[in-house]
Amino acid sequence: MFPSSFDYVRASSVAEAISILANEEDAKLLAGGHSLLPLMKLRLASPSKLVDIGRISELSYIEDRGEYVAVGALTRHRDLEVSAVLGSSVPMLSHVASLVGDPSVRHRGTIGGSVAHGDGASDLPAAVLALDATMVAQGPNGTREIPASEFFLGFLETALEEGEILTEIKVPKIHGGWSYQKFNRRAQDWAIVGVAAVRNGSTKVSLVNMGSMPLRALATEAAMNSGASISDAAALAAEGIDPPADLNASADYRRHLASVLVKRALEEASSS
Amino acid sequence: MEVTMIINGSSVTRDVEPRTLLVHFIRDQVGLTGTNVGCDTSSCGACTVHVNGESVKSCTMLAVQADGAEIKTIEGMASPSGELHPLQRAFQENHGLQCGYCTPGMVMAASSFLAENPHPTEQEVRHGLEGNLCRCTGYHNIVKSVLAAANETAEV
Missing domain, CATH: 3.30.390.50 (CO dehydrogenase flavoprotein, C-terminal domain)
Structure with missing residues (x-):
């Protein structure tokens, strides 16, 4: 099984990805590909263009910012799993990441990809919901923040607008259990x-x-x-x-x- | 689109359609057929290869995503003179394969796992190989093989 034909373009920055999305009706973002490619192989999704943001390394980070931990959208499950910052401040996120798929899947899948896909059966979207995280999205009109409680809207549907990119997830530190x-x-x-x-x-x-x-x-x-x-x-x-x-x-x-x-x-x- | 990758130490450049999956690229365009296609849905792990040193299911990655990457397949595990990799030898010595279909993926997943966790417990090996299915159900000896390889490497 392989996907239907599509055009492929690689974005080297968030700004470039936003400008490509703005000019394409039917483009999809590709990060680790572990939610999107299986759908495309089953022909349940057939975007005309894939914008590969997988190499935008500035979106892969886990940073302690005082009250919360900022996780870049392209941070892979494996990196969540072994992060010392998360281990001490949001251990649940590391633990949940360690239960996604299997080790090879966790080497490729990203937290932003999983959350933006918004699958009701996946682990990380439910985790960010219970953690009361905030999604940071960038689009042609700038940057906005969306609380997790308002992010998931329906079957594989989120509050992200067309042309917007989920860039960061702000996760409050856990002080209790x-x-x-x-x-x-x-x-x-x-x-x-x-x-x-x-x-x-x-x-x-x-x-x-x-x-x-x-x-x-x-x-x-x-x-x-x-x-x-x-x-x-x-x-x-x-x-x-x-x-x-x-x-x-x-x-x-x-x-x-x-x-x-x-x-x-x-x-x-x-x-x- | 033209892609270039280092596969088992050699640079390979080919023109691919963007929708070409990495596993098809490796098998059909480069001609390395040791990597198998099993379930084709990122469940079974028969297609596991290393991308920049880490195990990846090559049926769920596009060849264009691997442009510029270093790939290792089962063909790259033995030394050029034909001496088996310690994991391959351990699979042979511990009856870690029956029909052999899952074996290339098992060896690649196990070697990536051992790089992350060189001294695993049996339980950790079982978890580390969660993404690789053996339809002969020969898991017991596969786990034994990985533990044997880990011990051998530890002794060296």
Whole structure:
């Protein structure tokens, strides 16, 4: 399987990539390619032009900026995994990155690619949601910041406008506990259901593969933040959520998994 | 588009269509058929090669993305005189292969893994090879082979 034909152009700076995107109707950005190329090989995506931003090395960094850690969009999963800065300030992000795909995938995939793809079944989008991160996007009209809670809009749909590039993710440092629960049956599989919980003052809980996009467990969060017990809050994990059914799990089984995993995640996040 | 890469130490320049996958470039245009295509969906790892020293699934990378890179395939593991790489020898000595289809990818993934973690535990080897499937299910001896190679390198 190989993709349909496309034109290929390499951008050497963010500004150059933005100007190429501005002049193309149907161009897609290519970073590590580990979300986009599989879709193109299945002909589920057939962009007329790929703008390869993979060599813009200025977008690959992990920097301590006081209250938060700034992660360049082209930082690879492997670099997140072994980062000393993340290890001491946002260990959950390193841990979640270490569970994405397998080592060879993590050598190529980038955090910006994964987050901009916005797959509800992927680990990193749900992680940035629970971490309450802020996405920094650059476009023809300048730079803007989008909170994670407003970033994911639907099935593979994000708040990024046409012509915008996700350049940085600002991740608040974790001062309390955290947990990431990934439930799958085989190594390297996608989560059947996953849960990220972060207790950073208030409690934030997000869900993987419980909908068409990464979701917050809002009822659980509200219960936790008003003093409910972990068991009572976890029982609300799937409240108002309509999970998909597939060959791995029925919708009911997913709801059940969500409350079990949310309970485990909250217990772990409360004990650390 | 013209691309140039160093494959197993030799510079190779070819004209490719942008949609050419790295694995097809290596197999069909350069003629190095040791790298296999298995699932073609970045799950099985049969197509694993090194790009700038790190394991990559070459079915999920475009040849144009590898322009300027240094590539190593299974053909580049043995010495020019034909002496097997310690990992290859360990696979041979520990029955680390059955049908052999996954073996080139296993060896390339294992060698990248050992570069990152030269003294792994058995559990770490199993995690390190998560992205490589053996349909003969010969995992036990594959893990044994990687541990043997790690020990041998440690002793040298």
